[in-house]
Amino acid sequence: xxxxxxxxxxxxxxxxxxxxxxxxxxxxxxxxxxxxxxxxxxxxxxxxxxxxxxxxxxxxxxxxxxxxxxxxxxxxxxxxxxxxxxxxxxxxxxxxxxxxxxxxxxxxxxxxxxxxxxxxxxxxxxxxxxxxxxxxxxxxxxxxxxxxxxxxxxxxxxxxxxxxxxxxxxxxxxxxxxxxxxxxxxxxxxxxxxxxxxxxxxxxxxxxxxxxxxxxxxxxxxxxxxxxxxxxxxxxxxxxxxxxxxxxxxxxxxxxxxxxxxxxxxxxxxxxxxxxxxxxxxxxxxxxxxxxxxxxxxxxxxxxxxxxxxxxxxxxxxxxxxxxxxxxxxxxxxxxxxxxxxxxxxxxxxxxxxxxxxxxxxxxxxxxxxxxxxxxxxxxxxxxxxxxxxxxxxxxxxxxxxxxxxxxxxxxxxxxxxxxxxxxxxxxxxxxxxxxxxxxxxxxxxxxxxxxxxxxxxxxxxxxxxxxxxxxxxxxxxxxxxxxxxxxxxxxxxxxxxxxxxxxxxxxxxxxxxxxxxxxxxxxxxxxxxxxxxxxxxxxxxxxxxxxxxxxxxxxxxxxxxxxxxxxxxxxxxxxxxxxxxxxxxxxxxxxxxxxxxxxxxxxxxxxxxxxxxxxxxxxxxxxxxxxxxxxxxxxxxxxxxxxxxxxxxxxxxxxxxxxxxxxxxxxxxxxxxxxxxxxxxxxxxxxxxxxxxxxxxxxxxxxxxxxxxxxxxxxxxxxxxxxxxxxxxxxxxxxxxxxxxxxxxxx
Numbered sequence: 001x002x003x004x005x006x007x008x009x010x011x012x013x014x015x016x017x018x019x020x021x022x023x024x025x026x027x028x029x030x031x032x033x034x035x036x037x038x039x040x041x042x043x044x045x046x047x048x049x050x051x052x053x054x055x056x057x058x059x060x061x062x063x064x065x066x067x068x069x070x071x072x073x074x075x076x077x078x079x080x081x082x083x084x085x086x087x088x089x090x091x092x093x094x095x096x097x098x099x100x101x102x103x104x105x106x107x108x109x110x111x112x113x114x115x116x117x118x119x120x121x122x123x124x125x126x127x128x129x130x131x132x133x134x135x136x137x138x139x140x141x142x143x144x145x146x147x148x149x150x151x152x153x154x155x156x157x158x159x160x161x162x163x164x165x166x167x168x169x170x171x172x173x174x175x176x177x178x179x180x181x182x183x184x185x186x187x188x189x190x191x192x193x194x195x196x197x198x199x200x201x202x203x204x205x206x207x208x209x210x211x212x213x214x215x216x217x218x219x220x221x222x223x224x225x226x227x228x229x230x231x232x233x234x235x236x237x238x239x240x241x242x243x244x245x246x247x248x249x250x251x252x253x254x255x256x257x258x259x260x261x262x263x264x265x266x267x268x269x270x271x272x273x274x275x276x277x278x279x280x281x282x283x284x285x286x287x288x289x290x291x292x293x294x295x296x297x298x299x300x301x302x303x304x305x306x307x308x309x310x311x312x313x314x315x316x317x318x319x320x321x322x323x324x325x326x327x328x329x330x331x332x333x334x335x336x337x338x339x340x341x342x343x344x345x346x347x348x349x350x351x352x353x354x355x356x357x358x359x360x361x362x363x364x365x366x367x368x369x370x371x372x373x374x375x376x377x378x379x380x381x382x383x384x385x386x387x388x389x390x391x392x393x394x395x396x397x398x399x400x401x402x403x404x405x406x407x408x409x410x411x412x413x414x415x416x417x418x419x420x421x422x423x424x425x426x427x428x429x430x431x432x433x434x435x436x437x438x439x440x441x442x443x444x445x446x447x448x449x450x451x452x453x454x455x456x457x458x459x460x461x462x463x464x465x466x467x468x469x470x471x472x473x474x475x476x477x478x479x480x481x482x483x484x485x486x487x488x489x490x491x492x493x494x495x496x497x498x499x500x501x502x503x504x505x506x507x508x509x510x511x512x513x514x515x516x517x518x519x520x521x522x523x524x525x526x527x528x529x530x531x532x533x534x535x536x537x538x539x540x541x542x543x544x545x546x547x548x549x550x551x552x553x554x555x556x557x558x559x560x561x562x563x564x565x566x567x568x569x570x571x572x573x574x575x576x577x578x579x580x581x582x583x584x585x586x587x588x589x590x591x592x593x594x595x596x597x598x599x600x601x602x603x604x605x606x607x608x609x610x611x612x613x614x615x616x617x618x619x620x621x622x623x624x625x626x627x628x629x630x631x632x633x634x635x636x637x638x639x640x641x642x643x644x645x646x647x648x649x650x651x652x653x654x655x656x657x658x659x660x661x662x663x664x665x666x667x668x669x670x671x672x673x674x675x676x677x678x679x680x681x682x683x684x685x686x687x688x689x690x691x692x693x694x695x696x697x698x699x700x701x702x703x704x705x706x707x708x709x710x711x712x713x714x715x716x717x718x719x720x721x722x723x724x725x726x727x728x729x730x731x732x733x734x735x736x737x738x739x740x741x742x743x744x745x746x747x748x
Contacts, residue, residue, distance in 0.1 A: 026091055029080060033095035036073050037065075038102070052096065052131070053103050061129055062266040063096050064308070067137040081135070085155045085282045089133060089307065096131040132265045135307045137280050144245045144257040147283055147302070157280045158304070159312070160243040160259070162271045164443045166434060168237050171264070176232035177205065181221040184211035185229075239268040242443075243279065243304075247415060260303040270309055273429075273444035274451045274492065276413070280308040327580055335580050339643040345654075348641060351569040353406040356399045357549040358542075361661050365390050365530050366403060368658070369454065369496050370411055370578050371640045373633030374586040385478050386586075387496040388633050389527060391460070393518060394534025395507045400500035404456040407498055410571055412579045413453025415446045419463040422446065424470035427455075429491055431484045440485045447474045447493040460501035461519060468524060471497070475527040476626075499528075508535050518621070526622045529630035530662040587639035589632065590646045597635075600656055601628040604664065614679075621663060630663075631655050683720035688728065695734075700744040703736075 037048045052063050071078045081088045139157045147156065177186045188206070205228075209221035241261040250256045261279055263270070271277055285300035327335075338344060345367070352363040368388055375386035392400045408416040417427070425445060432443045446455055457463075474480050474493040481490050503509070503517040518525070525531065569577070589597070608623045632647075635655035639647045687710060695701060706725075710716045725743070728734045735744045 026087070029077070029088060030091040030095050032074060032077055033092050034098055036070060036077070037063075037095055037099045040069055040073050042069075049099070049103065052100055056100055056104060060266070062132045062134055064134045064136055065092070067135060067139075082137075082139075082155045084153070085135075085307070086153060086284070086305075089135075089282075092133050093130055096133055097129075100131055132267075133307070134267070135280060136310075137308070139280070141278065143249055144259060147259075151283050152302075153282065153284060155280065155307075156283050156304070157278060158243070158259070159249075159276070159278045160245050161449055162241050162273055162275045162277060163244045163258075163449070164242045164273055164432065164441050165271060166240045166441055167439065168239050168268055170235040171238045172233055173236050174234040175205075176229045177226040178229050179209040179211065179221055179225045180227050181225055182209060182211055182219070184209065186210070186226065236265050237268045238262065238264045241271065241306075243277070246276070247449075260301070261306050262303055263306045263309070267306055267309055271311065273442060274448045276312045278310040278312060279304060279306050280310075281306040327576070331576070332580070335577055336643065338577065339581075339641075345638065345641055348569065348574070351574060352410075353399075353403050354568050355553050356402055356406075357546050359399075359534070361658065362392065362403070362532050362534070365532065365658055365662060366407060366498070367641065368634050368637040369498060370407065371581055371637040372496060373636035373640070374588065375494070383478065384629065385476065385494070386633060386636070387478070387494060388529045388630070388637060389475055389497040390499070391525075391528040391531045392498075392500045392534055393503060393508075393531060395536035396502060398534040398536055400534065401458050404458055404498060404500055407454055408456050410574050410578070411454040412575055412582075413450055414456065415450040415453070416456045416458070417446050419457060419459035419461065422457070422463065422467065424467040427467065428470050428474065428480045428493075429482050431482070431487055440487055442482065442487060442489065442491070444491060447471065447480060447495055448491050450495045451492050452494050454496045454498060457497060457499045460499040461504075468520075472524060472527065475524075497528075508533060522622050526624055526626050528663075529627075529633060530659065531621060532662045533665065581640050581643060585640045585643050585645065587636045587645055587647050589635075590648060592649055593635065593647045593652045596649060596652050597628065597631060600652075601631070607664070623663070627659070627663065631659050634658055680717075680720055680723070683716050684724045684727070687716055687721055687724045691724070691728070692733075695743070695745040697745050697748065700737075700742055703741050703743055706743065 037052070038046075040046070040048055047069065048063065048065065055061070055063060067078055067081065070081065081092070135155070137155060137157060139155065142151070142156050142158050144158065144160070147158070172190050175188050175190060177188060178184070179186070186206070205224070205226050207224055209219075209225045211219075211221075239262075241263060243259045243261050244256050247256065261281065281304040283302065284305055285302050287300050341347075345364075349360060349364040349367045352366050369390050372388055373386040376384040378384070392403065394400060404416065408414040427447050428445050429448055430443050430445065431440050433440055460468075474495070475497055478492070478494045479490045480493050482488065501520075504519045505517070508517055604623055604627070631652075632655075635647045635651040638651040638654055639645075644651075690710070691706075707718065707721065710721050711718050725734065729736065732747050733745065735746045736742070737744060
């Protein structure tokens, strides 16, 4: 029969109306599956036979079977597996175990006498425990919200993020019992022994001893006589995972759904919290221990009994691509051409939030943040981060939150959170107690779930200080250390942080130093690679352009200047390109670039020292070795953007320009007209004293005569005069009338 079967498989067309054997009974199904494992081949290669032999030699009792191959072999078989997986899977595991025995002991049952045969067969059976089958399927992905009563007990495939993993527990697959009175042994196989959340506990033990009493004696075994002999029982590993749907799949205004996953034997210990996975499993139900007597009789908790795990990201992801995206050769070709194209960096920066007008340098910084630098592990095990952190600090209405929302959409992995709505535990990790086992376990927060991605934190200034401290370690060491409820552990959080904040007074006050405007400690500021101060400046020309831009967007019209639209990249292309660059490229510095960077860093320190001396105060934004590393990271990300393997001089120049435009600008903010802040303040004090002396309460004078007197005659700077009048007007000492032409003294 097997020869005919094999023959049929190769000579009859795929559209054969009557297959030779249809899987009607379990025995036939098992026979079909055994034939499939031993005889299925692609080309001249027996895939599963060879794979099984290789796994057995390595003592791995697991075999991954692809449903596509079963479909090629027998279509009915696939339908049976997909519709009744809980019945068919044990048959498939039996078939795999038989196949393993026939591979390892091919001559058993052929040579020797009957007794000899039975003995060797028993040895063979003992030598091979059950093989675990892992079913890889090409089923379309279902979301949590699509799992309905119709999918119950069927094979489903769902993506999500693992938010917690329990400790491994041992579940009995075979229990060896002994009667405490007559010492008769008995073996039972608990229900649900091969995975599953319910069943398989001591409740299922027989109530009465079923051994026969010797002739002439009365049998007096008590009720519940059996004791479990653990040393002769067999157990299998089991673990429960908690899967949460990915944040981008949750409809607005709804809570993310959770699902319990039960994994057993070789699938345990494969994932850690924060991993993004696609789980294939049987959608089943179990009786929850705590809700035993509550609710309707047949109401049970749903869970997924996992038969296959695909890791799409996370610390344990074996592939070099951390995002689980596969790239076709054509796509790789296209990305290569994109990277080599002229002015690609400018084009990519313009594609970042194209509906927001201007602020090209901030968009360039965000492009750098999306790609990130190269992380390094030194010989002594010390890690240097490659992720770039950016802080946008500025006036309201400068589209900071819109930029953050855009980054959340375009980054392959991203979590968006707002300052007031986040606690330290929500950002890092919280300790929960398992309802069934009453054990503590960790549940990862935003920084853990966004591992290898970006965390966007809006309203950064509104966070409580104790919550902000929680992310200090995550931003530099890229780990989160937890010591709560007897759990001490370290979680990975290799994320970039993009934060947006308002200055202390709501708006940036030019008259004050950056230290007074920025209410953050230097400890957190030094962890940001780039700090942008975004001011809402009054400039008629710019205001007109912005107004026109906003009106065009509101009316859904194309831009007047066509070059804005040309060459813009779509969201999907950007997302895939970022993932491609991050997985394929890790640039290193060239020797000229190194020389250039070190000499530049020294001059930067000198510049800061000069600013500190002039203003007679320590700079609130420190320039430390971290900032040198920041410039290195920025230049690496610029090289990575164009898939270049070494960092060249022009990358370093652009990185230095960006750094100067952002952080160095913030250091020296507040000084103007070539004056340092200290000198400016001195002038303002003198002008105010003079003005108060010259203009008694109730008197008025023209603005022009003040300019003539202070700027032209006495040589003060016009900026100092402007600021003094502005401050005096704010404190209601003077008032302007006649379109700022006349100055009245109104208060003291």
